[in-house]
């Protein structure tokens with residue numbers, strides 16, 4: 460059973476892209492075959508691997524607007540057992556055009572199911588909103604991972620996200636499960652620990668054990684077009700993302 | 713001439729809300745009458761002033777869906793010369809319902825023009841996307857301020873934002889000017905200075921002189937429902953926001 464994990468939180472700047480990049484790379488290091496999908500029109504994930512989101516073709520724009528294109532046609536190999544499906548030059552206008560299609564919410568799901576490549580994990584990076592691209596990610600996924608920066612107001616956005624998720628589960632995608640919530644950039648704010656204990660009261664066993672620390676190595680690695688695992692293998696962020704990969708693969712075994 | 717400043721950048725977590733809150737408070741400290749508008753469904757700006765976005769009525773939801781409501785009906789006084797127009801309990805569904813209205817892009821502009829209160833500055837906090845709520849903010853504004861976190865990939869999102877802005881200027885709002893770009897959370901990333909010099913090459917005189925440093929006081933102040941100016945008046949962030957207020961009021965004199 461292919462595990463498809465949507466990484467979503469409409470709060471901006473909480474580490475969604477950083478998590479898809481580094482959790483994906485760490486799962487590949489564990490021996491799994493992994494494909495990463497970039498649904499954010501800024502193409503931050505695509506750029507982190509040194510691909511140009513405006514020129515690399517075919518891209519997620521082609522996949523969403525052309526029913527004959529499967530994920531395996533778009534995903535490009537960037538490392539051993541690791542592929543990236545680039546965002547493309549204008550995901551915003553693709554989203555707009557998709558709005559008019561009757562199967563607008565299931566395009567991505569169908570393209571993954573048609574894929575000839577056999578991958579173990581698909582991770583989907585979503586933009587900081589609950590628009591049609593994020594909905595496509597949630598419909599295509601069977602697991603949802605929510606990065607939450609441990610800051611004041613951190614949890615405010617999670618309730619509306621979960622409300623949308625249960626709506627999608629009831630109406631379109633009964634397989635969608637909450638894999639869990641992962642604290643990110645932990646330590647940026649002095650009351651981070653108090654926030655994590657608040658999170659464990661609210662999310663109980665859905666608060667993952669791994670916590671991603673604030674670590675500038677994670678912020679700088681993309682400038683060298685590397686994951687933090689390659690850029691600084693012994694950094695706290697690299698260690699934490701390897702732990703997260705181990706925890707996720709255990710939970711989904 | 714009332715100055716209406718939209719603060720926008722569809723990149724998430726770059727300091728839009730923090731800038732509206734603290735630039736607004738600093739302009740009020742300089743003696744101007746200021747109203748702050750929260751267009752983000754998470755209501756982070758509303759919560760930073762201790763208001764509950766779900767229960768405070770009337771709110772921006774009422775203003776957007778009812779043509780008879782003016783900004784002065786919604787804005788509540790939170791400090792001397794400072795008012796806040798709270799987000800409301802469900803801005804996302806209000807945005808959805810607004811899509812069907814013929815005057816969907818000019819509702820906010822009309823509500824500000826109808827306002828009986830005489831304020832000198834209106835600052836508009838927008839969500840991290842270029843949807844209808846942000847468009848309302850850009851149509852209502854005569855100035856655009858773009859906070860950019862000085863990190864790798866920081867400038868990627870600015871080009872699409874500016875493309876949307878010039879489209880809005882040509883079609884709906886000829887008064888919209890770019891007030892400038894302000895570097896935020898400067899210092900979080902080791903190559904921050906190199907990024908600022910890159911920004912000055914691209915934005916030239918539109919790169920404001922003030923820079924907002926990375927300063928945990930800015931991140932913690934909202935937990936005490938205070939602006940950083942009140943929470944820690946001598947902090948680097950408080951000093952920087954006062955400087956920004958001085959620069960903005962000089963430029964717009």
Ligand SMILES: Nc1ncnc2c1ncn2[C@@H]1O[C@H](COP(=O)(O)OP(=O)(O)OP(=O)(O)O)[C@@H](O)[C@H]1O
Pocket residue numbers: 470471472473474475476477478499503585586587643644645671672673674675676677678679696722723724725840863864
């Ligand atoms: N563990 C970390 N330590 C330090 N900085 C981090 C960490 N994780 C992410 N960052 C930095 O924080 C910023 C936001 O991260 P990222 O872009 O992954 O968030 P996002 O949720 O994908 O943002 P958006 O909502 O815009 O898509 C980036 O500059 C990134 O480099």
Ligand SMILES: Nc1ncnc2c1ncn2[C@@H]1O[C@H](COP(=O)(O)OP(=O)(O)OP(=O)(O)O)[C@@H](O)[C@H]1O
Pocket residue numbers: 469470471472587610611723724725726727728729730731752756838839840896897898924925926927928929930931932949
């Ligand atoms: N100068 C600063 N120093 C340190 N932390 C900051 C600073 N400015 C903002 N922050 C913190 O960074 C995070 C993002 O800031 P903020 O919420 O203002 O960004 P935003 O652009 O409004 O985000 P969104 O895109 O979700 O609306 C918050 O936790 C905030 O407290």
Ligand SMILES: [Mg+2]
Pocket residue numbers: 475476477499503584585586
């Ligand atoms: Mg992202």
Ligand SMILES: [Mg+2]
Pocket residue numbers: 728729730752756837838839
């Ligand atoms: Mg905000």
